[in-house]
Amino acid sequence: MDDFLKDLKNLRKKAEDEISRATTFSELERIKTAYLGRKGILTSKFKDLVSLPENKRPEAGEIANEIKLELQKIVSQKIEKLKIKGKKEKEETFDYTLPGIKIATGKLHPLTQISSQIVEIFYGMGFEVVYGPFVETNYYNFDALNFPLDHPARDMMDTFYIDEKRLLRTHTSPVQIRVFERRKPPVRILAPGRVYRNEAINARSYCVFYQVEGFYVDYNVTMADLKGVLLAFVQELFGKDVSLRFRASFFPFTEPSAEVDISCVICGGKGCSVCKHRGWLEIGGAGMIDPEVFKAVGYDPETYSGYAFGMGIDRMAMLKYRIDDIRLFYENDLRFLRQF
Numbered sequence: 001m002d003d004f005l006k007d008l009k010n011l012r013k014k015a016e017d018e019i020s021r022a023t024t025f026s027e028l029e030r031i032k033t034a035y036l037g038r039k040g041i042l043t044s045k046f047k048d049l050v051s052l053p054e055n056k057r058p059e060a061g062e063i064a065n066e067i068k069l070e071l072q073k074i075v076s077q078k079i080e081k082l083k084i085k086g087k088k089e090k091e092e093t094f095d096y097t098l099p100g101i102k103i104a105t106g107k108l109h110p111l112t113q114i115s116s117q118i119v120e121i122f123y124g125m126g127f128e129v130v131y132g133p134f135v136e137t138n139y140y141n142f143d144a145l146n147f148p149l150d151h152p153a154r155d156m157m158d159t160f161y162i163d164e165k166r167l168l169r170t171h172t173s174p175v176q177i178r179v180f181e182r183r184k185p186p187v188r189i190l191a192p193g194r195v196y197r198n199e200a201i202n203a204r205s206y207c208v209f210y211q212v213e214g215f216y217v218d219y220n221v222t223m224a225d226l227k228g229v230l231l232a233f234v235q236e237l238f239g240k241d242v243s244l245r246f247r248a249s250f251f252p253f254t255e256p257s258a259e260v261d262i263s264c265v266i267c268g269g270k271g272c273s274v275c276k277h278r279g280w281l282e283i284g285g286a287g288m289i290d291p292e293v294f295k296a297v298g299y300d301p302e303t304y305s306g307y308a309f310g311m312g313i314d315r316m317a318m319l320k321y322r323i324d325d326i327r328l329f330y331e332n333d334l335r336f337l338r339q340f
């Protein structure tokens, strides 16, 4: 009996020492398990009680239980102490004079920004936005748009072919056909997106660029409607002083056709190096949709009329932001992109 009690006292002393020396939560947890866990040293002492004479067991058991409760209490107190100590240390090691961490914010690409502005303006005039595929077929890119088989634009020089039938679209006009096939007039659509041309690369032209197609088909749509919408658009994008003019031109899918010019936004039309002293800048092509296109999609050209236009988004971005090299849009140089 005496040995048993001595053992218990030593155990208690040892455990207390270890607990008081512990400096971390994990250390403390380990000590707790070593003594008080299911297979702990103190726990095993309870099992040893049976080896004592029967009349001594209650007293010994009581003492063992007291020690157990005491140790549990010391452990909880130590936990609180460690918590306070951790908080203090954190405060003491934080250096308030350090510079802050700069959070870099992402930005939209200038072409994406101007695209959104363009979409927003036409959206306000009742246009709905539709996107077409970049990989097109000869049919949508050329045939249905009334390109004669020997038209030079079909030449390998301008078009990136994938195989006999498939190609990278050279303009956004095929979206007209895709919409006409699925819908009946009235349709009023805006179709922005990437186009591809196998052209010599220089400051003014690149193998990839962006166009925005717009078209409207209904009863009695006229060229005056076309000009009115485009004028409203350029004045919204570039300012109220901008004027618009049509120059007679040709596209297989419009008749009559026009090149769309705006008065130079740099010099106001007086003549400068950007407009090559002409006072005007070309921003796209337009016209009344050719009856041949309507026939290809099953619209009655006697019942409906419509206009279409296609403008260069890169060109407009270059004018708006005064950028003189289109390649900057595609190089992803952060020094350039960060300016927008």
Ligand code: PHE
Pocket: 170, 171, 172, 173, 213, 251, 254, 284, 285, 286, 287, 308, 309, 310, 311
């Ligand atoms: N698709 C023509 C081009 O890329 C532009 C255009 C669109 C012309 C719609 C007339 C009508 O050059």
